Amino acid sequence: xxLLPPITFLQKPVRWLRAxxxxxxxTTGGPNFxxxxxxxxxxxxxxxxxxxSCWKIATNGAEPIREKSLAQFEQMxxxxxxxxxxxxxxxxxxxxxxxISGGVPSTNPVIRQLDRRAFEKEARVVIADxxxxxxxxxxxxxxxxxxxxxxxxxxxxxxxxxxxxxxxVSGKSVxxxxxxxxxLTQDMFHAYFADTGEGPFFRxxxxxxxxxxxxxxxxxxxxxIIIRGANYYPQDIEYTVESSHAALLSGxxxxxxxxxxxxxxxxxxxxxxxxxxxxxxxxxxxxxxxxAITAEHQLKTHxxxxxxxxxxxxxxxxxxxxxxxxxxxxxSSLQVVHPQRLSV
Numbered sequence: 452x453x454l455l456p457p458i459t460f461l462q463k464p465v466r467w468l469r470a471x472x473x474x475x476x477x478t479t480g481g482p483n484f485x486x487x488x489x490x491x492x493x494x495x496x497x498x499x500x501x502x503x504s505c506w507k508i509a510t511n512g513a514e515p516i517r518e519k520s521l522a523q524f525e526q527m528x529x530x531x532x533x534x535x536x537x538x539x540x541x542x543x544x545x546x547x548x549x550x551i552s553g554g555v556p557s558t559n560p561v562i563r564q565l566d567r568r569a570f571e572k573e574a575r576v577v578i579a580d581x582x583x584x585x586x587x588x589x590x591x592x593x594x595x596x597x598x599x600x601x602x603x604x605x606x607x608x609x610x611x612x613x614x615x616x617x618x619x620v621s622g623k624s625v626x627x628x629x630x631x632x633x634x635l636t637q638d639m640f641h642a643y644f645a646d647t648g649e650g651p652f653f654r655x656x657x658x659x660x661x662x663x664x665x666x667x668x669x670x671x672x673x674x675x676i677i678i679r680g681a682n683y684y685p686q687d688i689e690y691t692v693e694s695s696h697a698a699l700l701s702g703x704x705x706x707x708x709x710x711x712x713x714x715x716x717x718x719x720x721x722x723x724x725x726x727x728x729x730x731x732x733x734x735x736x737x738x739x740x741x742x743a744i745t746a747e748h749q750l751k752t753h754x755x756x757x758x759x760x761x762x763x764x765x766x767x768x769x770x771x772x773x774x775x776x777x778x779x780x781x782x783s784s785l786q787v788v789h790p791q792r793l794s795v
Contacts, residue, residue, distance in 0.1 A: 453470060453474050453476065455467060455470055457769075460481075460485070460488075461488070463492075464485070464488050464489045464492050464493055465489075465492075465493045465497045465498070467479075467485075467489070468489070468493075468498070468501055468503065468528070469501065471503060471505070471506055472500075472501045472502050472503060472505075472531075475505040476505060476506065477505055477506065477507040477508065478507060478508045478510070479506070479508075479509065479510070480508070480509050480510025480511055480512070480539065481510070481511070481513075482511070482512065482513040482514045482702075482769065483511055483513075483514050483515065483516050483517055483520050484514065484701060484702035484769070486511065486520045486521070486523075486524040487517075487520050487523075487524075487701050487702070488701055488702070489524060489527070490520075490523045490524055490527055491701055493527070498527075498528070498530075498531055501528075501531040501532075502531065502532055503528060503531050503532040503533045504532030505532075506532070506533060506537050507537060507556065507557070508537065508539045508556055509533075509537045509538050509539055510539045510540075510541055511538060511539065511540050511541070512540070512541045512542055512543060512591070513769070513770070514686065514702075514770065515668060515669070515670065515684075515686050516540050516560075516589040516591070516668075517587075517589065517690070518560075518562050518587050518589050521535070521538055521560060521589070525538075535559055535560070536557045536558060536559055537557075538559075538560050539553060539554060539556060539592075540553075540554060540560050540561075540589050540590060540591050540592060541553040541554070541591055541592055542591035542592070542666060542668055544655060545626075546625065546626050546639075546640075546653055546655075547596075547597060547620055547622075547624050547625050547626070547653065548596075548624040548625075548626065550595055550596065550624075551594070551595070551596075551597050551599065551618075551620055551655075551666075552591050552592040552593055552594055552595060552597075552599065552666045553591070553592035553593075553595055554590070554591075554592035554593070555592075560589050560590065561589070561590030561592075561665050562587060562588070562589055562590070563578070563587070563588050563590065563662060563665075563667065564578070564579045564585045564586070564587050564588075565577060565578060565579055565585070565586045565587075565588060566578070566579045566580070566583040566584070566585075566586075567579070567583065567584040567585055567586040568583070568584060570586050570615070571586070571681055571682055571683065572680075572681050572682075574614060574615040574682060575613055575614060575615070576612070576613045576614065576615065576660045576662060577613065588667045588669070589667075590662075590665035590666065590667055591659075591665075591666045591667065591668055592665065592666060593664050593665060593666065594620075594666070596622050596623065596624040597620040597621060597622035597624060597625065598620065598621045598622055598652075599618065599619070599620055599661065599666055600618075600619045600620070600621075600644075600649075600652060601614070601615075601616040601617070601618060601619070601659065601660055601661055602616050602617050602619045602642070602644070602652075602654075603616050603617075604616065604617040604654075604672060606645060607642065607643070607644060607645040608644060608645055608646050609644055609646075609647070609649075610660075612660075612661065612662075613660075614660065615658055615659065615660045615669060616658065616659075616660070617654060617655065617656070617657070617658060617672055618655045618657045618658070618659045618666070618668070619642055619652035619653065619654055619655065620652060620653050620655060621650070621651065621652045621653065625640070625653050626640070626653075627640070628640045638654075639653060639654050639656075640653050640654075642654045656671060656672050656673065657670070657671055657672065658670050658671070658672050658675070669684060670684040670685070670686060673774075674707075674773050676688070676706065676707065676708050676715075676717070677708075677715065678708065678715050678717065678750065683748060683750070685705070685706040685707065685773060687748070688706040688717070688719070688744060688748060688750075689704045689705065689706050689771070691743050691744055691747045691748065692704050692706070692719055692721055692740050692743065692744065693721070694743070695739045695740050695742070695743035696735075696736045696739045696740070697724075697727075698723055698724055698727035698731060698736055699721055699722070699723065699724065699736070699740075700721075700722040700723065700724050700760060702769070702771075703721070703722035703760070703763050703771075704719065704720060704721035704722065704763070704771070705719070705720045705721075705763060705771050705772075705773045705776035705777075706718070706719055706773070707720075707773045707774075707776060707777045707780075709753070709754075709777065709780070709781065711753060716751075716753035716754075717744070717750055717751065717752050717753050718752075718753055718754045718755075718756070718777070718780055719740060719744075719752060719754070719755045719756065720756045720758060720763065720776045720779070720780060720785060721740070721755070721756070721757055721758065722757075722758055722759065722760050722761070722762065722763050723736075723757050723758070723759070723760060723788055723789075724760060725760045728759075728760075728788065731757075731788065731789070733757055733788070733789035736757065736789075737755045737757070737789070740752070740755050741755065754780070754791040755791060756780060756785055756787055756789070756790075756791045757787070757788050757789040758785050758786050758787055758788060759786040759787075759788055762785070762786040763776065764776060764779070
């Protein structure tokens with residue numbers, strides 16, 4: 452085993468690829484952000500001399516997986532021995548001794564195109580036809596050591612096959628609970644279906660659906676944004692934001708809502724790359740963000756806050772703490788490099 456400190460990768464992502472090539476690694480991976488970071492930060496001349504043909508399993512988990520990320524990474528590294536079949540989308544949590552689902556090694560990732568309107572407006576899973584607007588999802592494999600169920604988090608009944616719900620899991624790899632936190636343990640590790648009594652299950656707090664036995668993860672239950680009765684996933688909006696301008700850091704933004712005049716309004720907090728701080732045209736960047744959100748999601752943006760690199764609150768595993776970002780916005784404690792722009 453070869454260990455690579457995360458900060459080493461963040462500073463110069465090509466170090467990861469060089470380590471794979473040098474030590475002939477067969478299994479390694481990271482969150483979807485890691486693959487995007489490589490595409491965004493590695494220059495073509497840095498790849499010369501790499502041989503990635505040894506790579507067998509490139510795990511991708513910890514956050515929603517994007518087909519565009521897979522395609523761009525594969526295109527960049529195909530001349531150096533990387534193949535699409537090396538990708539291994541998966542899903543897991545510490546509470547389940549990590550792995551919950553995974554695919555079959557050396558096979559292409561499972562991609563499904565859904566009707567965007569049915570998914571966002573009605574939380575239904577409908578395969579898109581030729582006339583429908585499409586939402587693309589990457590599968591996270593099938594159950595390995597656990598049973599996976601999709602539950603309605605409000606009624607605690609099993610969802611129908613065409614519904615999005617909370618992912619519940621059970622099995623021998625699931626932990627017994629949280630250390631010295633009995634109330635939280637009871638709520639999270641002892642869920643039962645209200646109508647059948649099946650259980651106990653661990654409530655993951657993640658939303659998703661099963662399609663032909665494949666698990667698709669769509670986002671966090673507590674992070675779903677509801678505006679005018681429609682559901683929006685913050686990671687989708689955040690991806691739109693970070694892709695709108697070169698000055699914005701990948702995986703370093705938060706989308707959430709605040710109540711203003713009795714309506715939920717969209718707020719964006721986004722880190723700016725250090726290399727752009729001195730030459731930042733903040734008004735142009737904010738304008739690009741607002742325009743991109745309007746075009747992609749048909750949403751009005753209430754406020755955009757550009758903040759210093761490394762200042763977005765994250766968990767120890769690198770996940771965005773959107774609740775903490777919201778609190779920072781409300782109490783004006785964010786490390787702002789450009790004052791918020793409020794919509795009219």
